Amino acid sequence: MGVLLPIGTRKGLFLLRSDDRETWEVEGPLLEGWAVYHAVVDPRDGTLHACTNNPVYGATVHRSADGGETWERAEELGLPEDGELKLNATWHIEPGRDSELWLGGDPGVLFRSDDGGRTWQLNRALFEHPTRERWQPGAGGMCTHSIQLVGGAIYVAISAAGAFRSDDGGESWTPINKSVAAEFMPDPYPEVGQCVHKLLVHPQRPERLWQQNHCGVYRSDDRGDTWERLDKNGLPTSFGFPLALDPEDPDVAYVIPEQSQEHHYTADGRLGVYRTADGGASWELAASGLPERAWVAVLREGLAFDGDGIYFGTQSGSVWTSPRGKTQWTEAVRDLPPILSVEAAPA
Amino acid sequence: MAIVLLPAVLAAEAGGQKRFELDAATVGEALHQLPVRNLLFDEAGELRRLINVFVDGIDVRGGRLLEEPIRPESEVRVVGAVAGG
Numbered sequence A: 001m002g003v004l005l006p007i008g009t010r011k012g013l014f015l016l017r018s019d020d021r022e023t024w025e026v027e028g029p030l031l032e033g034w035a036v037y038h039a040v041v042d043p044r045d046g047t048l049h050a051c052t053n054n055p056v057y058g059a060t061v062h063r064s065a066d067g068g069e070t071w072e073r074a075e076e077l078g079l080p081e082d083g084e085l086k087l088n089a090t091w092h093i094e095p096g097r098d099s100e101l102w103l104g105g106d107p108g109v110l111f112r113s114d115d116g117g118r119t120w121q122l123n124r125a126l127f128e129h130p131t132r133e134r135w136q137p138g139a140g141g142m143c144t145h146s147i148q149l150v151g152g153a154i155y156v157a158i159s160a161a162g163a164f165r166s167d168d169g170g171e172s173w174t175p176i177n178k179s180v181a182a183e184f185m186p187d188p189y190p191e192v193g194q195c196v197h198k199l200l201v202h203p204q205r206p207e208r209l210w211q212q213n214h215c216g217v218y219r220s221d222d223r224g225d226t227w228e229r230l231d232k233n234g235l236p237t238s239f240g241f242p243l244a245l246d247p248e249d250p251d252v253a254y255v256i257p258e259q260s261q262e263h264h265y266t267a268d269g270r271l272g273v274y275r276t277a278d279g280g281a282s283w284e285l286a287a288s289g290l291p292e293r294a295w296v297a298v299l300r301e302g303l304a305f306d307g308d309g310i311y312f313g314t315q316s317g318s319v320w321t322s323p324r325g326k327t328q329w330t331e332a333v334r335d336l337p338p339i340l341s342v343e344a345a346p347a
Numbered sequence B: 001m002a003i004v005l006l007p008a009v010l011a012a013e014a015g016g017q018k019r020f021e022l023d024a025a026t027v028g029e030a031l032h033q034l035p036v037r038n039l040l041f042d043e044a045g046e047l048r049r050l051i052n053v054f055v056d057g058i059d060v061r062g063g064r065l066l067e068e069p070i071r072p073e074s075e076v077r078v079v080g081a082v083a084g085g
Helices: B009-013 B026-033
Strands: A003-009 A013-017 A025-030 A035-041 A050-056 A058-064 A091-095 A101-106 A109-113 A145-150 A153-159 A162-166 A196-200 A209-213 A217-219 A240-246 A250-259 A274-276 A303-305 A309-313 A319-323 A330-333 A340-341 B002-005 B019-022 B051-055 B076-080
Touching: A003 A050, A003 A309, A013 A035, A013 A330, A050 A091, A050 A101, A058 A101, A091 A145, A091 B051, A101 A153, A101 A250, A109 A145, A145 A196, A162 A196, A196 A240, A209 A240, A217 A250, A240 A303, A240 A309, A250 A303, A309 A340, B002 B026, B009 B076, B026 B051, B026 B076
Parallel strands: A035 A091, A035 A340, B002 B076
Antiparallel strands: A003 A013, A003 A035, A003 A340, A013 A025, A035 A050, A050 A058, A091 A101, A101 A109, A101 A145, A145 A153, A153 A162, A196 A209, A209 A217, A240 A250, A250 A274, A303 A309, A309 A319, A319 A330, B002 B019, B051 B076
16 A cells, blocks of 8 residues: 655655655645644544744644645634633644544643534643642644544643643543653652653554653653653663654653753764663664664654654655664655654555 | 735635725724635634735834725735844
8 A cells, every 4th residue: 555644844745645655746835834843644544734823924734635735724723812821832733532623722722523523622621630730841832743632542742741641532631751760850750740752552552652751761651640750771862852652562662862952963973763671671773774873853742653654854855764663764864854753554 | 994914824724815805994894804814814814924915015013003094095015024044
């Protein structure tokens, strides 16, 4: 089966298509003038959704029902008119369980749409969460960047508020940050305030969560109630942004460590993807085909996977792909604008 | 009818139309008739900070902004601030 990669960039959206994952067609830029923080194909109806942001015209979302040829913009999206907070950016769209869509944004907000992305309703329970006054923005703003719906639960992760779980469809949210470090805080293990960079739940083992955090890589086997730190088991640094899993093997995960929280480029001056096949007990460099001397950055939405491959995009405009399991990388395209997000969909 | 001119990004969002002829007594009345009004105004109804409006060549941020009166033959030009890369 062919694959479509929606590539969100600072200068619009690009669509990469391939039947064999060796030769790629590039379409774009679409949504010119917009920084596309994340774009995804809804597997239920094929609609393209994009989180679109512009420094002048604000934060919104666009959708296309015809593969990117024409676009419609959300009609109702924003925070309460009488409040002090405003929607600063849209960060992540996640198709839901039924017909709904979920949208994460800055400042630490979550929206739900029940009309295919035309109008969006604010999740009040997260917006009015009693711990909100202890949240603080990370360098990229206070972004709700991870939304996962697995096993009857909804998980969100916010930088820097931490991870939260809802077992009642979003009516209430429980912080799930126990034993996750926030080394930049006076109390390094607070209830909230952790700077999660990406959180994923394994689709086949819904109690297993992974997160790449500002302060380490973690795995939970109890739906986030407790976490085990894994970056000391062979990663060059604890810092990084993206995270990928293997849809059929819950023990496999991929990360791309960066040098440090001060220096946002790949660790040790090489483009190193690291893979674990034992639940994070050990990590191996899985960089065959990648440049050995490189100082690049892969952002939190920049790494994707499906049943056939792994894909990531760099801030320097390259998209790299590898078959699932084999980890042999080839450069699908280069010289795109700075890449903000990568997703994969059947085509 | 006053003429309102949009920059490229907004014109694309208005279905490719960059020139509008509108009946309006003020800048605010004109902008609120545009199909891109939710890109011009934030959720509190305030004109976004980096949007400038010129009426017949005069920057009305230095004047009454949305209350600025316009004449039937006025040209209202919406300009995004030049910023970023």
